[in-house]
Amino acid sequence: MRWVAVLFLLGGMTSAWSAGIEFRQVTTGVYAYVGPLTDRTPENLGLNNNIGLIDTSEGWVFVDSGAGDLAAKALEKAAQKIKSQPVVAVVNLGSQDHRWLGNDYFARQGAKIYAYQGTVATQKKMFAQLQSSLVRKVPALKGTKMKTADKVLDAEQNSFSIGGVAMQLNFYGDAHFPGDAVLWLPKQQVLFTGDIVYVDRMLGIHPWSNVVSWNAAYQSMRALPAEFVVPGHGRVTNWQQADAETGDYLAKLVETMTEEAENFSGVGAAVSANVNWPAFKHLKHYDSWHKRNLNRAYLQIEASL
Numbered sequence: 001m002r003w004v005a006v007l008f009l010l011g012g013m014t015s016a017w018s019a020g021i022e023f024r025q026v027t028t029g030v031y032a033y034v035g036p037l038t039d040r041t042p043e044n045l046g047l048n049n050n051i052g053l054i055d056t057s058e059g060w061v062f063v064d065s066g067a068g069d070l071a072a073k074a075l076e077k078a079a080q081k082i083k084s085q086p087v088v089a090v091v092n093l094g095s096q097d098h099r100w101l102g103n104d105y106f107a108r109q110g111a112k113i114y115a116y117q118g119t120v121a122t123q124k125k126m127f128a129q130l131q132s133s134l135v136r137k138v139p140a141l142k143g144t145k146m147k148t149a150d151k152v153l154d155a156e157q158n159s160f161s162i163g164g165v166a167m168q169l170n171f172y173g174d175a176h177f178p179g180d181a182v183l184w185l186p187k188q189q190v191l192f193t194g195d196i197v198y199v200d201r202m203l204g205i206h207p208w209s210n211v212v213s214w215n216a217a218y219q220s221m222r223a224l225p226a227e228f229v230v231p232g233h234g235r236v237t238n239w240q241q242a243d244a245e246t247g248d249y250l251a252k253l254v255e256t257m258t259e260e261a262e263n264f265s266g267v268g269a270a271v272s273a274n275v276n277w278p279a280f281k282h283l284k285h286y287d288s289w290h291k292r293n294l295n296r297a298y299l300q301i302e303a304s305l
Helices: 002-020 069-082 103-108 117-137 211-221 239-262 267-272 286-304
Strands: 024-027 030-033 051-055 060-063 087-091 112-116 151-153 157-162 165-170 182-185 190-198 228-233
Touching: 024 228, 030 069, 051 069, 051 165, 060 069, 069 103, 087 103, 103 112, 112 117, 112 165, 117 151, 190 211, 190 239, 211 239, 211 286, 228 239, 239 267, 239 286, 267 286
Parallel strands: 060 087, 087 112, 112 151, 190 228
Antiparallel strands: 024 030, 030 051, 051 060, 157 165, 165 182, 182 190
């Protein structure tokens, strides 16, 4: 009876959350699910990030696949509400759990998975760590299987077409995770940035992030004439907001922490001197992430000098 009750509760929770997932139109034939700015929870099935959806003559193309089977199924259900057609492809932009652990579900439905080679390498290297961390937050996602790309793209700019829609998967440099890439739709002028861009909330630098390369990648990507920027987290936006809340922050981190490291300030003093950056205090999670970002940026830059 206990297991029946648990399964009933999980089924009800999944149905409730599925009903709450909604893709909103970005422009003709392009949609985005904008996840909450909170952490992964059992209630949101780990879907606290943004997911893209592209309508093609062959069927749906997802930009990232969610955090495991339950999340992927909920995303698929939301897509079918817009238009009943198969999911023919998934394009992975990164290696964080909620960007690709739904791959196995979509592959079993017949979708082909696309990703940059550096993304695939990180996915394989970090799968066990990512799955373990995710299951601690969302136990219902236990049992997720690793599925990486069927189509591994090895150039820094990879142009291809699915169902008559021209796409370009670009790699500008390691960022939030090694191998982070972006998807550019030149005709629609839509840019899916993955975790290279955060708006409305503070970005996070992990031990495996590369703040210097991330800043350079942002500056290179900035040359794309995007009318619509779909960030990794936060509302669909434009370059003005992306610059103010990601580009400017990364540039200031690199410039400031480089100067601190070159002056042999020490990590403690460098962090203490820079805890108050008013331009970014409005971002959600500023209080919990900014000091950590300063610390990790200083140590990374100091080690490279």
